[in-house]
Amino acid sequence: MSIDATHDPGLRSWVDSANTGETDFPIQNLPFGIFVDASGRGRIGVAIGEYVLDVAAAIETEALLLQGDLACALSAESLNSFMSLGAASWRDARTAISDLLREEAPRQDRLLRRMAETTMLLPASIGDYTDFYASRHHATNVGRMFRPDGDPLLPNWLHLPVGYHGRASSIVVSGTDIKRPHGQLKPDDGPPVYAPCRLLDYELEFGAFIGSANAMGSPVGIGQAMDHIFGLVILNDWSARDIQKWEYQPLGPFNAKNFASTISPWVVTMQALAPYRSNGPARQADDPALLDYLTPATGSSDAIDVIAEVHLSSAVMREAGTAAMRLSRGTLADLSWSFSQMLAHHTSTGCPMNAGDLIGSGTVSGPEKTARGCMLELSWRGTEPIDLPDGTQRRFLQDGDELTISAFCERDGATRIGFGGCSGVILPAG
Numbered sequence: 001m002s003i004d005a006t007h008d009p010g011l012r013s014w015v016d017s018a019n020t021g022e023t024d025f026p027i028q029n030l031p032f033g034i035f036v037d038a039s040g041r042g043r044i045g046v047a048i049g050e051y052v053l054d055v056a057a058a059i060e061t062e063a064l065l066l067q068g069d070l071a072c073a074l075s076a077e078s079l080n081s082f083m084s085l086g087a088a089s090w091r092d093a094r095t096a097i098s099d100l101l102r103e104e105a106p107r108q109d110r111l112l113r114r115m116a117e118t119t120m121l122l123p124a125s126i127g128d129y130t131d132f133y134a135s136r137h138h139a140t141n142v143g144r145m146f147r148p149d150g151d152p153l154l155p156n157w158l159h160l161p162v163g164y165h166g167r168a169s170s171i172v173v174s175g176t177d178i179k180r181p182h183g184q185l186k187p188d189d190g191p192p193v194y195a196p197c198r199l200l201d202y203e204l205e206f207g208a209f210i211g212s213a214n215a216m217g218s219p220v221g222i223g224q225a226m227d228h229i230f231g232l233v234i235l236n237d238w239s240a241r242d243i244q245k246w247e248y249q250p251l252g253p254f255n256a257k258n259f260a261s262t263i264s265p266w267v268v269t270m271q272a273l274a275p276y277r278s279n280g281p282a283r284q285a286d287d288p289a290l291l292d293y294l295t296p297a298t299g300s301s302d303a304i305d306v307i308a309e310v311h312l313s314s315a316v317m318r319e320a321g322t323a324a325m326r327l328s329r330g331t332l333a334d335l336s337w338s339f340s341q342m343l344a345h346h347t348s349t350g351c352p353m354n355a356g357d358l359i360g361s362g363t364v365s366g367p368e369k370t371a372r373g374c375m376l377e378l379s380w381r382g383t384e385p386i387d388l389p390d391g392t393q394r395r396f397l398q399d400g401d402e403l404t405i406s407a408f409c410e411r412d413g414a415t416r417i418g419f420g421g422c423s424g425v426i427l428p429a430g
């Protein structure tokens, strides 16, 4: 996944809205997603400026000439087959699509649909979903709040990427409303009750879609892990903190996390992200040495510098036309464990991963207060409420609140690329 001609900052597209310098989707990005076609079926698209390129139509009309298995996979109703073909095929497709859209190529407006008029679906059929806990800042903050007397990091945290097996069936695409869940809550002064969640939260995360599978019994080595990852989406891991507090010991999160997780519709490929690789934070002087299977090769730069922003708008704010309020801004490069390390650890037992499986990073928090990636940390468990422009305060999310996460990459010598948005509105428990 190296930098090639498709990343050239000088490239422009015949789609004018891709050349503004501000769009999330210049020709250097080319993320894949699934849009609904006229017959109501899913179809593979590539985002370009304010448009979606209909990839299957480009193949049918021979505007896009690809090998048989690649052409077949890109004419499917989800990205799973394409993801399963592996990095060489992903690169071939990207190069061909870049050539089709570049300024020097003939205009093919009939292959475009206005993005504003398209409905997006989940990009893949997600077989399995795992969520990690890879931010040292998040783990430390949560540890301080819940175990004020001990070391905020539990003893295993510095030795392995901690995770849990999540629930794929409740992953939804951006724009889907989120119903406040009911659950078992334990008041401090009485027996548990079954009631609507009162401490509803979001978690700013990124999700990595697995492309190349590994066979059961065959771990993915740390040096190969990046080649197994197709691309990234924004992930909001909605969390019911009161349900979580009562249920999480001894086996970890369960119903607190299984009612909904939202992802952005466009998968930004690892190839598009190649110019934004970085080294991530150094391990601290007194941190333990990593075991070999988690030790990246020297200079492997497996971290990715993606900046993410979280905005909140209440129903009142939206009615009044008030702009959404920014809650935080952080970067994926602050994660202490890379997706390569997460995947190497996940498969270290021989656990098989399949195309379309999703790995969540865990809440992305940075060292600064402005880079805390969830309400639990921002309001410090509700003790430091946040003032909204409509005159109300938030400790956790209220019905009618819309939470939006956006993300982009920027670096000298490269073209800015973005992820689009990942949003959801909270509906009452009913």
Ligand code: MN
Binding pocket: 131, 132, 203, 205, 237, 360, 362, 363
């Ligand atoms: Mn999470």
